Structures are given as C-alpha cells and as structure tokens.
Amino acid sequence: MERNIALIALFAALIAALGLIPKVTLGFGVPITAQSLGVMLCGTVLGARRGALAVLLFLLLVAMGLPLLAGGRGGLGVFASPTMGFLVGFPIAAFVTGLITERWRNAPLTLVAGIASALGGIVVLYAFGTAGLALMLEKSLPEAAMLVAAFIPGDILKAAIAGMLTSALARARPAAVLSRS
C-alpha cells in the first residue's frame, strides 16, 4: 500500500519533471511536450490502475494551480484551453497503455510497451485531444484531426523511447515494472 502511494507520487513527479523540457507551441495553441512520454511511462511501468492514478494526481496538482505543465502553466484555466481534450485524455491514455502492457507482459517488453504506448498515448489520447480541440476552436473533427496529425512523428518516437526505457528498467530492476504489492 505505502509502496504503491510512493510509486504513484514518484510518477506524478516524473511527469512534472518532464515539463521542465521546453515546449514548442504550435499555431493552434497545443504544444509539443515531453510530458506525454511521462503519461506513457506511467502506464507501461505502473500498469493501468496505478498509472492512471499517477496522472490524476498530477492533474489534481495542476488544477490546484501548481505550474507543472510545460512552460510553467497550471490552474483551472488550462482545462478550458485548446489542450483540454489532451489533459482529460491523459489518465485514460495511461490506463489503456497499462492495460495492454499488463495483458501481454510475457511478450518481449520493448515491443509490448512500445505498442501499448502508441495505442494508449497516440490512438486513445488523440481521440480525446481531437475532440477537445474541435470543441475549443469550433472546428470540425476532420479539421481538428488534421492539426493533431502534426504530433504523430514525435509521439511515435516517444512510444519507442517508452518501450526501450521500460525494458531497460525491467532488466535493471525486474521488480520495478508492473510489480504488485
């Protein structure tokens, strides 16, 4: 129990730390950010439930006004901005990533964690991000999807990095990945 709480807090802190990497905000108000790599790692390392809880903790701190989003943003206002759909989708993305990683945990981990990250952190996350962007910018879903497509190359790279980091961690500390206690 205490270990789970510590891990959830640690991974919420990891997402916050990745926010220190400078963001590049595209013209339509959504940044390229390393924090989505943190969301993927929450799922691949902690699994579905604890991964989603770590992301929820991070979002709670952001909602309380802590400037933890890339570029030092925080507060309730970010949930009414063009990135709103992505923020809502973050915990669900971590959950789906974790679910897939847990389901195929006996297959080669680099591959499983990479594919899980792509499905959770791209397919699922973009569904929420696209819907939120369409809503906030008053665009059609196809128009919003065209904008969001700009993130695909970078996020494929992040999914591959998540796969490699998860597998490296499992080799160095086998009990650290998807452990239950």
Ligand SMILES: O=C(O)CCCC[C@@H]1SC[C@@H]2NC(=O)N[C@@H]21
């Ligand atoms: O900082 C925020 O307000 C949330 C930003 C969400 C950015 C999304 S996450 C998926 C996609 N990949 C990126 O690098 N940026 C977008």
